[in-house]
Amino acid sequence: MSSGRGQLILIEGLDRTGKSTQASILLDKFSKSKLLKFPDRSTKIGSIINEYLTNKSFTLPDQSAHLLFSANRWELNNEIIDLLNDGYFIVLDRYIYSGIAYSLAKFEYAKLNKEGNITSTVDKQIGDVNWLIGPDVGLPKPDLTLFLTIDLQELANRKGWGDERYELQEFQTIVKKSFLSIFELQKDDDTIEIVDVNNKDIPEVTELIWNLITKKGIHQ
Ligand code: T5A
Numbered sequence: 001m002s003s004g005r006g007q008l009i010l011i012e013g014l015d016r017t018g019k020s021t022q023a024s025i026l027l028d029k030f031s032k033s034k035l036l037k038f039p040d041r042s043t044k045i046g047s048i049i050n051e052y053l054t055n056k057s058f059t060l061p062d063q064s065a066h067l068l069f070s071a072n073r074w075e076l077n078n079e080i081i082d083l084l085n086d087g088y089f090i091v092l093d094r095y096i097y098s099g100i101a102y103s104l105a106k107f108e109y110a111k112l113n114k115e116g117n118i119t120s121t122v123d124k125q126i127g128d129v130n131w132l133i134g135p136d137v138g139l140p141k142p143d144l145t146l147f148l149t150i151d152l153q154e155l156a157n158r159k160g161w162g163d164e165r166y167e168l169q170e171f172q173t174i175v176k177k178s179f180l181s182i183f184e185l186q187k188d189d190d191t192i193e194i195v196d197v198n199n200k201d202i203p204e205v206t207e208l209i210w211n212l213i214t215k216k217g218i219h220q
């Protein structure tokens, strides 16, 4: 960009919608670029998050889990600011909207009184969008957010589905509703784009994303 500041592009979406696939393709289109994936499981806080996601007998209050995901973003805050100031094109693979959407979905899921290992109690804070947003206030705002959306039916057929804590079809249905309700609240924000990836192969999704990026005038 002419200002010399880099750009922050966020790819959000449900589990297995192709976020990481598209993020790495996008990265190669820019000479000075960096990929940051959240949760970043390589940090101290990230290692606790990894334990939480992969070990279903490791329990945490939902509020604590929510705050850990946000704390993990704050661990990389200075790095993001420095890279942007240095003119980097940063691709984020999940970020603040995942933080809000998954916690809100746990609240809605628990309200349905489902058996399962998402959560056993309904904690009112995680149903309160203002409470959920709070810990992320002040983090750098993406210049463009691309939300990859898909029918749950198509998603269930993808490789590797079903290994982690949140990868239950019924829960993912609620996650999808949570994301869409958050984006509905932000509908006047023209930095957010919903990208329908149904029946689209990897190159077709890349083309959709690239068209949105060029439409926004984002370049290096
Ligand atoms: N979480 C995260 C929170 O609760 N709060 C938070 O604040 C944050 C940041 C882990 C969990 O953490 C939660 C959300 C998650 O449940 P993660 O490590 O990002 O987050 O885990 P996943 O989203 O599950 O990451 P995945 O790697 O599984 O999904 P991706 O990145 O969306 O999918 P990708 O690109 O790896 O592709 C999955 C498969 O589909 C194929 C790929 O080849 C691959 O096999 N694929 C396609 N197949 C057909 N057509 C296409 N267009 C395809 N694109 C990709």
Ligand code: NA
Pocket (backbone or CB within 6 Å): 019, 020, 093
């Ligand atoms: Na991923």
